[in-house]
Amino acid sequence: MINELERLCLLDGISGSESEVREYILSQIKDNAEITVDPLGNVIAFCKGRKKPKNKIMVSAHMDEVGMIVTYINSDGTLKISPVGGIDPRAVFGKRVRVGKQGILGVIGGKAVHNLSADERKKPVSFDKMTVDIGADNGEEVKKLVSLGDSVRFVSPFCRYGNGFVKCKAIDDRAGCAIMLRMIRAGVEYDTYFTFVVQEEIGLRGATAAAYTVAPDYAFVLESTTAADIPSASGADRVCELGKGPVVSFMDRHTVYDNELYELAFCVARENNIPCQTKTKIAGGNDAGAIHVSRGGVKTAAISLPCRYLHSPCCVINENDFENAYTLTKLLLDRTYNK
Amino acid sequence: MNTFDTLSQLCNAVGVSGAENAVAQKAAELLQSYGEVVVTPALGNVMCRVGVFDDKKPTVILDAHMDEIGMIVTYITDDGFLKVSGCGGIDSRILLGQQVAIYGKEKLIGIVTSTPPHLEKDSTAAPDIDEIYIDTGLDGERANELISLGDIVLIENDLERLQGGRVTAKAIDDRSGMTAILLALDLLKGRDTFYNIVVLFSSQEEIGERGAATGGFLSKASTAIVVDVSFAKTHGESDENCGIMGKGPMIGFAPSLSGEMSDKFKLIAEKNRIPYQIEVMNGRTGTNADAIGISGHGKATVTISIPEKHMHTPVEIVDLNDIENTAVLIAEYLCNCDSGEEASV
Incomplete structure (x- = not known):
């Protein structure tokens, strides 16, 4: 599953430009599911099980990642950009990026530190002042290579480090996609809908349409969530911690999760000796926010990987958490099909 | 040449x-x-x-x-994170969310910690270099085995071509x-x-x-x-x-x-x-x-x-x-x- 995660993370797909990820996923599951690609670009994969369940179940992960979009080409050949999804501009300055369909290399930088005032040195460069330099001198030259609306992606190699940690861009939410691919390949006991959705990072948009189409009784969202288990945060501010198992929340900014499913998740984890934790802060949100209010309402749970430095080029998860999230999801589905 | x-x-x-x-x-x-x-x-x-x-x-x-320019390890926390100081006038605006190489007993990977936007209350200040931590993914004991105070930390970008005759590294x-x-x-x-x-x-x-x-x-x-x-x-x-x-x-x-x-x-x-x-x-x-x-x-x-x-x-x-x-x-x-x-x- 780690190799699958590497392949998925290194594909580029900011919100609204998920086709590379979608094509890869389709190529992997075409023989294992009945597949529809809806008008937004969501992949809805129906996996026929050996049995028909009492409840219609939807498992969902999003294909898109945060990034930037080209909004203007300056006459000096630099590009103006805006963030797509929630990005701290401080995590972008001084980084390499790839631009447009050709994946042109660029860097984000500005005035040399030597020439800044003492005040300016303390101030991060905001997106409206930020430019991408691709090494060109004039706008006309650049217009042959880059178009307005082109996507700008982080360059961040996949690597394993420390005691079982994995780092790459886009782990949010290719990790969820990797778990679903593994489940689809393994086959399911009961009929199950898997949705690989678009545009989560700009407002849970793909999931809104996919949930309407699938019309599930129960939904499970596989995600990555904010862990702040770093020395600058203590107590509740750490939110959740890597290595302590998948995260099941009772509430976040978009959703009050179904209480029965919440209890069941911890019960299943306990019975099977799988570490599992909840968040100590009402923060963040995911596609559950859209799915649980779909049609007349859907009982929904999210199983998330605690992830450090979310929405930066260096997302970090723990390999054991990843494996445990897979196992917990599978066990939880088994207990829900005929609930 | x-x-x-x-x-x-x-x-x-x-x-x-x-x-x-x-x-x-x-x-x-x-x-x-x-x-x-x-x-x-x-x-x-x-x-x-x-x-x-x-x-x-x-x-x-x-x-x-x-x-x-680079960084030098000045402290290792109990849970295996590093504190560093700058060698030369590093532009501290670029630090957050960078992958680094740590030249300990062996070459290790580290990440400069950052708080995700979902939790960050104040993103209006660039951090000082003495405010950042480096995530080694190691516990304190292992970090102390592999890393010593005074070891070098470096953001490593190899040379790559941009457009025309321009290159970056x-x-x-x-x-x-x-x-x-x-x-x-x-x-x-x-x-x-x-x-x-x-x-x-x-x-x-x-x-x-x-x-x-x-x-x-x-x-x-x-x-x-x-x-x-x-x-x-x-x-x-x-x-x-x-x-x-x-x-x-x-x-x-x-x-x-x-x-x-x-x-x-x-x-x-x-x-x-x-x-x-x-x-x-x-x-x-x-x-x-x-x-x-x-x-x-x-x-x-x-x-x-x-x-x-x-x-x-x-x-x-x-x-x-x-x-x-x-x-x-x-x-x-x-x-x-x-x-x-x-x-x-």
């Missing part, structure tokens, strides 16, 4: 100020075909006496600094100066020069021009040409304060430099139709020229600077054409600086 290839070998070598061993080894390797190479014992400068010296000729130093400051000097030596093969040439690839420039001070003394030269990078204009900056990338080497004019040499360089650039720019500084230069100029009995010194964008970040940019023109200009100067014509000032 291939400019990209040489610059690539030098940029990819590790050499944070005070820990230049790897880049020094690479520098010695690249210099060995030109003359006798020594690594000076105290501060680790790499020096090369080029060809056979003629006692009747004066001696010139060609200087570029080997060291690059870490440490272009001042590996591009080293590359220009190596290219100049290549151009001088078989040509008679006015000077005996000592190449000084100096250590510890970024923390106070220390290698240059001692290397300058050891060289016994009377004259010095210091090749470093200087500021190329980036988006939104004014022409008055910067050089322009791609428009050639910047010849330094400053009270601390030899006006005669600056004039001569300008004349030679014009005669040979080498693109050049003028960089005026109002006192000292902020380069090795400051230390070399007053080393030993003192030296007539000039700066030749290569325009660079994003100085002191891992995404520095240089134009290979500027490096090559710098080499041509220096080679022509060394052959023709006694031509006796007055500079057109």
Whole structure:
């Protein structure tokens, strides 16, 4: 599953430009599911099980990642950009990026530190002042290579480090996609809908349409969530911690999760000796926010990987958490099909 | 000699100020075909006496600094995170969310911690370097086994091509100066020069021009040409304060430099139709020229600077054409600086 995660993370797909990820996923599951690609670009994969369940179940992960979009080409050949999804501009300055369909290399930088005032040195460069330099001198030259609306992606190699940690861009939410691919390949006991959705990072948009189409009784969202288990945060501010198992929340900014499913998740984890934790802060949100209010309402749970430095080029998860999230999801589905 | 290839070998070598061993080894390797190479014992400068010296000729130093900015481990927390300090004036606006290499007992990967936007209450301040932590993914015990205080931490971006002749990497400051000097030596093969040439690839420039001070003394030269990078204009900056990338080497004019040499360089650039720019500084230069100029009995010194964008970040940019023109200009100067014509000032 780690190799699958590497392949998925290194594909580029900011919100609204998920086709590379979608094509890869389709190529992997075409023989294992009945597949529809809806008008937004969501992949809805129906996996026929050996049995028909009492409840219609939807498992969902999003294909898109945060990034930037080209909004203007300056006459000096630099590009103006805006963030797509929630990005701290401080995590972008001084980084390499790839631009447009050709994946042109660029860097984000500005005035040399030597020439800044003492005040300016303390101030991060905001997106409206930020430019991408691709090494060109004039706008006309650049217009042959880059178009307005082109996507700008982080360059961040996949690597394993420390005691079982994995780092790459886009782990949010290719990790969820990797778990679903593994489940689809393994086959399911009961009929199950898997949705690989678009545009989560700009407002849970793909999931809104996919949930309407699938019309599930129960939904499970596989995600990555904010862990702040770093020395600058203590107590509740750490939110959740890597290595302590998948995260099941009772509430976040978009959703009050179904209480029965919440209890069941911890019960299943306990019975099977799988570490599992909840968040100590009402923060963040995911596609559950859209799915649980779909049609007349859907009982929904999210199983998330605690992830450090979310929405930066260096997302970090723990390999054991990843494996445990897979196992917990599978066990939880088994207990829900005929609930 | 291939400019990209040489610059690539030098940029990819590790050499944070005070820990230049790897880049020094690479520098010695690249210099060995030109003359006798020594690594000076105290501060680790790499020096090369080029060809056979003629006692009747004066001696010139060609200087570029080997060291690059980086970080040094100052503390290891109980849960295995590192605190660091800067080696040189790192631009701390670039730190958050960077992958780093930690040169411990083995080379390790680390990440500069950041708080995700979902939780961050204040993203209006760039952190100071002493406020950041480096995530090693190790527990405290293992981190202490593998990492020691004083170990080097570095953001490593290998050299890659951008559009046209532009390239980006870490440490272009001042590996591009080293590359220009190596290219100049290549151009001088078989040509008679006015000077005996000592190449000084100096250590510890970024923390106070220390290698240059001692290397300058050891060289016994009377004259010095210091090749470093200087500021190329980036988006939104004014022409008055910067050089322009791609428009050639910047010849330094400053009270601390030899006006005669600056004039001569300008004349030679014009005669040979080498693109050049003028960089005026109002006192000292902020380069090795400051230390070399007053080393030993003192030296007539000039700066030749290569325009660079994003100085002191891992995404520095240089134009290979500027490096090559710098080499041509220096080679022509060394052959023709006694031509006796007055500079057109």
